[in-house]
Amino acid sequence: MAQVRPYYVERGLSAAFYDVVTATDASLPGDIDIYAGLAAPGGEVLELGCGTGRITEALALRGYLVTGVDLAPSMLKQAEARRAALPPEAAERIRLLQGDMTDLNLKRSFQAVLCPFFTLAHVPAGTAWKNTFRTMAAHLEPGGMAAVHLPLAEHMRGPPPAREAIVLDEALPGGGRLQLHVLERRFRERIGRFDQVIEYVERDARGAVVRRSAERLTYYVADPVPFAEQAGFVLDRPPIDHGAVGKIFIFKRI
Structure with missing residues (x-):
């Protein structure tokens, strides 16, 4: 077999064709409506694992102020190109940053924090999950909402x-x-x-x-609730079945 690369690596095709593949994914439609309901109109949202900016762009077009963070430069380049193509008033609502969700401190808070489309599942369900939930809690206003989309085992x-x-x-x-x-x-x-x-x-x-x-x-798959509770969250509602392959968990910071 040919040399195997990590996903989303520079010059890798998973990053180059991410939008082509996700456009065919029947499990994704409707997720933006769920995320948009977690902050007040015009509110500030932090997206961990923003990728090429599919959700970031959609929320900005709806009037939200969105900070998108991703670890992969190859994905952020595409997110920036997507941002540059938006109407100026929407583009100004987006801030894109390279960063690690397990070790992030933006020294500010948001109304909602999103960890969409299996982003958390990319890291081992242990210390990395614990640290990511701490990141979400540290960047949320009291009573703020966090959403985590995870695959089904x-x-x-x-x-x-x-x-x-x-x-x-x-x-x-x-x-x-x-x-x-x-x-x-x-x-x-x-x-x-x-x-x-x-x-x-x-x-x-x-x-x-x-x-x-x-x-x-x-x-990596595991129950996110214990990690969330340890970081000061409570489950706000039953997990939302999304497509046939995953669930979206909505937590509230207490």
């Missing part, structure tokens, strides 16, 4: 598709295509760790391979 237990199977085949501008293959998949139940190696293949309009990259995606 049962969705990760299924067998992998055949190696030659194309799990995504999407048209690209200019007539090319993006194709995804799952090369490896493993879920270690005891530690709640899911590993998957996905090969990204970019083809031109004639079908010739332009670029290909095998990249490892790792998720």
Whole structure:
């Protein structure tokens, strides 16, 4: 097998085609409405793991002031390009920062803090989760709301598709295509760790391979409630089923 890179690495295709892949994800529509309901109109929101700015942009267009933080420069570059293309009044509502959600201190507070689309699951469910919930609590006003979107363990237990199977085949501008293959998949139940190696293949309009990259995606699953309670949160409502693959947990800072 070709050399395997981490997800969202510089020059990796998972970052380059993140928006193409997420646009096909049926589990995402509706999440922005949930997040927008956590702060007053025009309120200030902190997004941990803002990625390419899908949620950041949508909330800014609705009038929220959004600070987006992400660890990956490759993702932030795309978020900045998205911000630059917005109407000036919306672009001015966005601040983008590179940072680590497990060790972040912006020395200010927000009405809501978001950790969307499996962002927390990218780090091990232990000290990193504990520190991330502390980050959320430290940046929330009293009574402020935090949202965490996590994957379901049962969705990760299924067998992998055949190696030659194309799990995504999407048209690209200019007539090319993006194709995804799952090369490896493993879920270690005891530690709640899911590993998957996905090969990204970019083809031109004639079908010739332009670029290909095998990249490892790792998720950790666990119950977030004990970590949240330790940081001074209470569960505000029952977890929200979102799509068939995850739940959104809404917490209130006490």
